[in-house]
Amino acid sequence: MAIQISCTSLKDLPHVVEQVFDISEGIVVWALDGDLGAGKTTFLQAAGKHLGIAEAIQSPTFSLVNEYRLPSGAPVYHFDFYRINTPEEALDIGVEEYFYSGARCWIEWASCIEPYLPVPRLSIHIRRRENEERIFEIERYE
Numbered sequence: 001m002a003i004q005i006s007c008t009s010l011k012d013l014p015h016v017v018e019q020v021f022d023i024s025e026g027i028v029v030w031a032l033d034g035d036l037g038a039g040k041t042t043f044l045q046a047a048g049k050h051l052g053i054a055e056a057i058q059s060p061t062f063s064l065v066n067e068y069r070l071p072s073g074a075p076v077y078h079f080d081f082y083r084i085n086t087p088e089e090a091l092d093i094g095v096e097e098y099f100y101s102g103a104r105c106w107i108e109w110a111s112c113i114e115p116y117l118p119v120p121r122l123s124i125h126i127r128r129r130e131n132e133e134r135i136f137e138i139e140r141y142e
Contacts (some may be wrong), residue, residue: 005136013046016136021050023138024122029099031110031117034126036082039134040108043126044078047106051076059108064093076104081112090116117141 003023007016024030030047032040041059048057052071060066060080068076077098081090090113098105099118110117125137 002137002139005138007132007134007136009132010042013043014050017043017046017050020047020122020124020136020138023140027120027122027140027142028102028104029107029118029121030105030124031107031121032124032126033109033111035128038126038128040126043124043136044106044108048076051104064090065098070104074103076106079105079107081107081109084112087113087115 005016005019007013032043034040041057045057048055048068053068053076054071055068057068057078058066060078061082064079064081064084066078068078070076079090079095079098084090095113095116096118099116107113107117110123120140120142123137123139123141127135127137129135
């Protein structure tokens with residue numbers, strides 16, 4: 001069953017991120033989808049800040065994957081599959097090794113690699129409404 005969280009402005013995003021971390025307890029793979037400009041990267045920037053990641057979180061649109069480090073030194077892998085033509089292209093960079101490594105993985109445009117999404121995972125679909133309002137639909141797959 002999907003949970004919906006409404007966010008009326010960017011200043012509310014840290015509260016949404018806290019709720020998503022609560023919902024995702026025990027799940028390290030987050031699969032994000034939403035239209036272009038829905039706020040996937042902005043959401044992940046807030047999640048990175050919540051985790052204490054020092055680097056600037058930027059979408060890896062051309063490199064497909066960026067790696068960040070938690071204060072503990074543990075890796076966080078951030079994927080963007082907007083530009084791939086087939087789901088199999090994700091296999092070429094070894095996504096399955098990342099997804100099953102136990103490391104936190106954030107996947108933008110997750111629907112582009114649907115056949116290879118791992119379970120367990122947290123699905124986060126972001127819908128854009130008027131102005132800055134966003135609706136986050138969150139579902140656990142276990």
